[in-house]
Amino acid sequence: MSIPLMIIGVPLMASVVVYFFRQWVWVQSVLAGIVCCLLMILTLQAPLGQMVVFAGRDVLVEASWVWLGRSFTFTQDDRLMLTFIFSTALLFFSGAPATRVSRTFLPVGLAILSFLVATVLVQPFMYAALFLEIVAALSVFMLSDREHRSTQGSLRLLLFVTLGVSFILLAAWQLDTYQTNPDTVAILRRATILLSIGFLILLATVPFHSWLPTVAQEAAPYATAFIFSIMQAAVFLFLLDVFAQYSWFKGNPAVPTIFRMAGLAMVIVGGVFAFAQRNLGRLMGYSVLIDCGAALLALGVGTPDSLRVAISIVGLRIMALWVWGLGLGILSAGYGGEFDRIRGRARVYPFASAAVLLGGLSVAGLPLMAGFAGRWALMQFLATHDVLAAIMLLLAGVSVILGHLRGLAALLSSSASETSEWSVGEQPVTIIFSGAGALAVLAVGVFPQWLLPAVTRTVDVLVLLIG
Amino acid sequence: MLMTAGIVVIATDRRVLVAAMALQYILAGLLFSQIVPWRVATVKVMAGLFSCLVLLVTTWRSGWRPTRRDSQKNTDTDPMSHDGSVSWVPGSVQPRLLQSWIPLRVFAVAMVCLLAFHLQTRYESPSRQVWLPDAPDGVIFAVLQMVSLGLLVLGLTEDPLHTGLGLLTFLTGFGLFYSLVEPALAVMAILAAIELSVALVCSYLTIIGTYPDDTIAAVYP
Numbered sequence: 001m002s003i004p005l006m007i008i009g010v011p012l013m014a015s016v017v018v019y020f021f022r023q024w025v026w027v028q029s030v031l032a033g034i035v036c037c038l039l040m041i042l043t044l045q046a047p048l049g050q051m052v053v054f055a056g057r058d059v060l061v062e063a064s065w066v067w068l069g070r071s072f073t074f075t076q077d078d079r080l081m082l083t084f085i086f087s088t089a090l091l092f093f094s095g096a097p098a099t100r101v102s103r104t105f106l107p108v109g110l111a112i113l114s115f116l117v118a119t120v121l122v123q124p125f126m127y128a129a130l131f132l133e134i135v136a137a138l139s140v141f142m143l144s145d146r147e148h149r150s151t152q153g154s155l156r157l158l159l160f161v162t163l164g165v166s167f168i169l170l171a172a173w174q175l176d177t178y179q180t181n182p183d184t185v186a187i188l189r190r191a192t193i194l195l196s197i198g199f200l201i202l203l204a205t206v207p208f209h210s211w212l213p214t215v216a217q218e219a220a221p222y223a224t225a226f227i228f229s230i231m232q233a234a235v236f237l238f239l240l241d242v243f244a245q246y247s248w249f250k251g252n253p254a255v256p257t258i259f260r261m262a263g264l265a266m267v268i269v270g271g272v273f274a275f276a277q278r279n280l281g282r283l284m285g286y287s288v289l290i291d292c293g294a295a296l297l298a299l300g301v302g303t304p305d306s307l308r309v310a311i312s313i314v315g316l317r318i319m320a321l322w323v324w325g326l327g328l329g330i331l332s333a334g335y336g337g338e339f340d341r342i343r344g345r346a347r348v349y350p351f352a353s354a355a356v357l358l359g360g361l362s363v364a365g366l367p368l369m370a371g372f373a374g375r376w377a378l379m380q381f382l383a384t385h386d387v388l389a390a391i392m393l394l395l396a397g398v399s400v401i402l403g404h405l406r407g408l409a410a411l412l413s414s415s416a417s418e419t420s421e422w423s424v425g426e427q428p429v430t431i432i433f434s435g436a437g438a439l440a441v442l443a444v445g446v447f448p449q450w451l452l453p454a455v456t457r458t459v460d461v462l463v464l465l466i467g
Numbered sequence: 468m469l470m471t472a473g474i475v476v477i478a479t480d481r482r483v484l485v486a487a488m489a490l491q492y493i494l495a496g497l498l499f500s501q502i503v504p505w506r507v508a509t510v511k512v513m514a515g516l517f518s519c520l521v522l523l524v525t526t527w528r529s530g531w532r533p534t535r536r537d538s539q540k541n542t543d544t545d546p547m548s549h550d551g552s553v554s555w556v557p558g559s560v561q562p563r564l565l566q567s568w569i570p571l572r573v574f575a576v577a578m579v580c581l582l583a584f585h586l587q588t589r590y591e592s593p594s595r596q597v598w599l600p601d602a603p604d605g606v607i608f609a610v611l612q613m614v615s616l617g618l619l620v621l622g623l624t625e626d627p628l629h630t631g632l633g634l635l636t637f638l639t640g641f642g643l644f645y646s647l648v649e650p651a652l653a654v655m656a657i658l659a660a661i662e663l664s665v666a667l668v669c670s671y672l673t674i675i676g677t678y679p680d681d682t683i684a685a686v687y688p
Contacts, residue, residue, distance in 0.1 A: 068652045068656055070651065070654075127654065127657075130654070130658070130661065131657075134661060138664070141668070144671070145675060146675055149675050151672040151676065154672060158634070159621055162634060162638070162665075169641075173645070173648040173649060
């Protein structure tokens, strides 16, 4: 029994099964949730390299699976990353019935999960880039559908990932060359350049960021939140893996500088454009751009503590995006996210509106929101390392908050054609999930000591791996 | 291959585009066969032709020439991707752009080809060994042509099908190059799978644009 084959194959097979239940999102959601739970248990408990009794027979639990000469290897270090991926997927899959998702969301989500696992397990690990490309291609089926027909965002995502993956693969070739010529330092320099360019493209840094606001505007909000969470987290984990495996890359003083400058550019561009947005989706696109920039700024500081902050920012963003996607999925149904078209919707959908607002403000790093914990820690680092970046990050956060306040004003305003009475238009399940999500965002923000020790322990293990 | 990649940039009729792409896969297969065992090259060609089949079925369903959806009227930047029924605003520069579009594309193709030729000769030796691996005659030139012309297509159009063909051209060139430096079967198989998935994605995006508005309920339960 090969563990890699199981945790790659099971979600892929489950995606086919789940597709047949496309008429019933609840059934899809329960099945997908069960698969995620089983995979999490398997990931955490699998006794690698040991004999176990399965169905009355002794079975060897293998940690490796070889396919066409390349291996997929499951190690102790992978347990944490895979658990993170599965728990993120579980969060999104379980919340799907509470919002508006297309029938392909869960089947495609499970297929994406399968290839994300492959990115973690494949050896040599640089070939993870190939699976990221497949993830990007699959995500198009989730982002674009008959209601969200604009194709620009999806195509841009595919284009930029294709370009980024090409550079990563070229870097892998250079590293292979270096193994046969270990004295040629120039090869490492070229590999560093190629890796940096590849990751800058994959991480949606400026000027490769245009897919973020476009996808957020055009695509279904819940699918957008899922792709933003899972795609950016996967690329970030891939980058951390590169840091862990190649000390020369991490040790090159130019690399942190490159990432810090790229992060600063993302923060500035996001801050400049966020305030002017009149669409909740695009506003979130620029908010995520700023938040990704913040994570890169933290990475660029280059200390173990700043690395903890970077990972925390990426992790905490997922919860906020989930809440935001839940709410906007309901609010924008049939209307889109334009401020002019959602006027007065808070009077009909108060819980969904609260979810959108709290999720958005959390990504913006407003105090008392979940996202503030990471942002505050980063500001403390930047205050001693780079004051200019700290000021820019602060201003960018203010820009996003003002953008959301304008959105709130639109949501609360009453249009002449609609009633000014307040009502609750959401389904009970939406109220439960939106309320729970909003409370979770607030609770982590107000009482970070509840969650942060667990996050810190998790992050510490990752930091230890990276060194 | 220069001709086929050039047609992918310049042509607007989808039948011509898909036929050029299919021919390009066959010609690329001949180059692949100089680098990898002929069985592997055959599989690559078959995967490429299957991608073309997917795109051909899509063009058959969606029309030989792309139609512009109302929702994209203001965002589509590719005048040549529109049928003749588009009514331009009087006095706008669009008709003039439309008239000059084919010469512009021909000129861009010529420039990119010259650039690729320059790059190939510039990196002959000894620095060629740094960025370009040893390769049979003509392979590096074909790679540079396909990669650069593929990128040119991506810069010129936002029509999903045409963009897909540009991406496939780029990926074919890149796959050819990568087979020189990493002829591992797994990598080639995944690259072929990526090409297929790109073809499927672009077909999907083209098809969903053709559905009438009353089909939304069929997607959202």
